[in-house]
Amino acid sequence: MKEMICICCPMGCHLQVDDSDKTNIKVTGNTCPRGEKYAKDEVTAPKRMVTSVVRVKDGVIAMASVKTSAPIDKAKIFESLDLLKGIELVAPVKEGDIAYKDILGSGVDFIVTKNVAKK
Amino acid sequence: MIEKNLIIIGGGPAGLAAAKSAYDSGERDILILERENTLGGILNQCIHNGFGLHTFKEELTGPEYANRYVQQVLARNIEYKLGATVISVTNDKVITCVSEADGLVKYHAKAIILACGCRERPRGGINIAGSRCAGVFSAGTAQKLVNIDGYMVGKEVVILGSGDIGLIMARRMTFEGAKVKAVVELMPYSSGLNRNIVQCLKDFDIPLMFSHTVVDIKGKDRVESVVIAQVDEKLQPIMSTAQEIKCDTLLLSVGLLPENELAKFANVQLSNVTGGGVVDDKMMTNVEGIFQCGNVLHVHDLVDFVSEESELAGKCAVDYINNGKTESDYVELQTSGGVRYVVPQKISRKVDTGELKLKMRVANVFKNRRLVVEVDGEEIFSKKRPVVAPGEMETITLKADQLDKVSKGQSVVVCLKEV
Numbered sequence: 001m002k003e004m005i006c007i008c009c010p011m012g013c014h015l016q017v018d019d020s021d022k023t024n025i026k027v028t029g030n031t032c033p034r035g036e037k038y039a040k041d042e043v044t045a046p047k048r049m050v051t052s053v054v055r056v057k058d059g060v061i062a063m064a065s066v067k068t069s070a071p072i073d074k075a076k077i078f079e080s081l082d083l084l085k086g087i088e089l090v091a092p093v094k095e096g097d098i099a100y101k102d103i104l105g106s107g108v109d110f111i112v113t114k115n116v117a118k119k
Numbered sequence: 120m121i122e123k124n125l126i127i128i129g130g131g132p133a134g135l136a137a138a139k140s141a142y143d144s145g146e147r148d149i150l151i152l153e154r155e156n157t158l159g160g161i162l163n164q165c166i167h168n169g170f171g172l173h174t175f176k177e178e179l180t181g182p183e184y185a186n187r188y189v190q191q192v193l194a195r196n197i198e199y200k201l202g203a204t205v206i207s208v209t210n211d212k213v214i215t216c217v218s219e220a221d222g223l224v225k226y227h228a229k230a231i232i233l234a235c236g237c238r239e240r241p242r243g244g245i246n247i248a249g250s251r252c253a254g255v256f257s258a259g260t261a262q263k264l265v266n267i268d269g270y271m272v273g274k275e276v277v278i279l280g281s282g283d284i285g286l287i288m289a290r291r292m293t294f295e296g297a298k299v300k301a302v303v304e305l306m307p308y309s310s311g312l313n314r315n316i317v318q319c320l321k322d323f324d325i326p327l328m329f330s331h332t333v334v335d336i337k338g339k340d341r342v343e344s345v346v347i348a349q350v351d352e353k354l355q356p357i358m359s360t361a362q363e364i365k366c367d368t369l370l371l372s373v374g375l376l377p378e379n380e381l382a383k384f385a386n387v388q389l390s391n392v393t394g395g396g397v398v399d400d401k402m403m404t405n406v407e408g409i410f411q412c413g414n415v416l417h418v419h420d421l422v423d424f425v426s427e428e429s430e431l432a433g434k435c436a437v438d439y440i441n442n443g444k445t446e447s448d449y450v451e452l453q454t455s456g457g458v459r460y461v462v463p464q465k466i467s468r469k470v471d472t473g474e475l476k477l478k479m480r481v482a483n484v485f486k487n488r489r490l491v492v493e494v495d496g497e498e499i500f501s502k503k504r505p506v507v508a509p510g511e512m513e514t515i516t517l518k519a520d521q522l523d524k525v526s527k528g529q530s531v532v533v534c535l536k537e538v
């Protein structure tokens with residue numbers, strides 16, 4: 001039996017996870033179905049949403065914020081962040097633009113979350 | 120002097136939501152004055168996700184949440200000025216504003232909504248001995264430098280304070296390649312959300328040291344180390360437990376204070392508990408026609424509640440513009456038994472919004488309690504709470520039939536009781 005805190009929303013439900021049988025993981029303590037999915041992923045392949053910033057050329061501000069379009073493997077967070085270091089977007093950039101496509105073959109993209117106008 | 124019906128000071132989530140709701144209540148003569156060069160307020164630098172679950176039923180980042188409200192304001196063609204700093208407000212509602220574009224301008228408004236947010240408690244506000252070298256930042260300043268200006272503040276970091284901003288910055292600095300050596304918390308608990316302790320600290324094995332504080336900062340030009348020590352029950356450092364941690368940066372995340380310089384000018388009565396104004400159920404302060412909402416009123420942890428409260432303020436300001444003040448008989452709300460404050464602090468006898476939302480914070484971590492509202496000793500409301508903590512705002516919604524039980528001269532107390 002494992003204890004964990006669901007991180008999917010600010011409620012932070014305390015979950016109990018029975019993973020003695022990997023094919024039939026039992027979750028209790030969740031308030032909504034997202035908690036069950038979170039717990040199952042957490043004991044098999046933990047995932048996280050990742051947010052960071054990317055440099056913008058000629059923008060009114062230096063950096064545009066980005067997020068992953070879906071949670072990515074927790075173990076690959078730093079490798080994914082490294083991909084952002086080499087790139088520079090050109091203003092204007094818009095919320096929803098793709099900053100980096102297909103992170104490490106995962107099918108997940110880094111998406112811009114802020115409009116940055118041209119200087 | 121330029122005449123306006125409604126002027127909103129601050130174009131953050133509070134100001135934007137108030138403007139939108141004032142417009143939707145029929146008001147067209149609205150002006151938002153914003154000091155920065157963009158609308159959206161502090162959320163522009165809060166690039167992490169987790170905003171908007173209540174309001175939009177999806178999880179947005181700070182800039183995305185702010186932009187939803189910016190778009191709603193733009194769609195309504197509501198007038199706003201950027202780079203416009205309000206330097207004074209009087210109790211007869213004259214506003215003095217300076218901007219590069221217009222110079223110094225005076226406005227007179229029928230109603231004013233103060234939505235100026237909060238600021239961080241600076242180093243001067245807490246007592247740490249030691250040298251005044253570079254490398255000490257407030258967490259919010261560091262957040263702005265890293266997320267907006269693209270300037271990295273340090274490589275080896277200690278963070279004092281485990282509220283959400285401190286926790287979020289621990290992860291943010293880690294993402295940018297820094298080593299966060301410890302998050303040090305004076306209290307025996309964190310005022311941050313559990314999910315942030317998990318995904319910002321545990322995920323990266325960053326130690327969280329409860330009941331500890333920073334007692335000394337060492338270094339000549341730049342921070343070279345900080346000395347931390349455990350504290351006793353009276354929160355006094357136990358010097359025999361002192362240990363030195365090598366680092367080049369100390370981030371302070373030691374609390375937020377409502378930005379109330381303007382309110383003071385206008386003789387708005389302030390609460391010495393929240394640091395914000397004392398308001399009624401219409402979000403009006405003691406100065407007729409001056410309203411407050413958002414972090415300037417009391418520090419919120421969820422922006423969704425800011426938006427909700429501000430929409431109410433916008434609507435009530437329009438009511439006031441059209442009908443004048445309709446209420447003078449107030450019932451004051453008292454707090455006891457572990458409830459530190461409640462907002463609004465006073466309610467009119469006729470609450471015409473149908474129901475009334477009370478927001479409050481408790482003074483300590485308590486388990487198995489009930490949040491109770493008593494009128495002359497009789498419980499009119501009770502809600503079970505397995506855990507309450509100072510870091511999480513509690514809310515109570517009183518329905519019309521419960522409000523009917525409140526009349527002038529009665530004592531209304533909001534408190535915590537055993538189950």
Ligand SMILES: Cc1cc2nc3c(=O)[nH]c(=O)nc-3n(C[C@H](O)[C@H](O)[C@H](O)COP(=O)(O)OP(=O)(O)OC[C@H]3O[C@@H](n4cnc5c(N)ncnc54)[C@H](O)[C@@H]3O)c2cc1C
Pocket residue numbers: 128129130131132133134152153154155159160161162165170203204205206234235236237238239258259260262283284287375378381412413414415419420421422423425
């Ligand atoms: C550093 C920091 C980090 C935060 N992180 C989070 C978080 O991660 N999640 C969360 O839910 N909440 C967070 N908060 C709380 C957050 O502030 C609120 O959720 C929300 O942004 C409050 O909205 P507001 O409009 O009241 O204040 P703000 O967003 O602060 O907006 C106030 C606006 O008023 C303007 N203003 C102030 N004075 C004047 C003046 N004299 N003249 C003209 N304009 C003026 C300011 O420039 C600003 O744009 C954070 C707060 C701070 C300070």
Ligand code: SF4
Pocket residue numbers: 006007008009010011012013029030031032033034035036
């Ligand atoms: S289980 Fe559902 S309600 Fe509970 S924290 Fe997770 S997402 Fe939120």
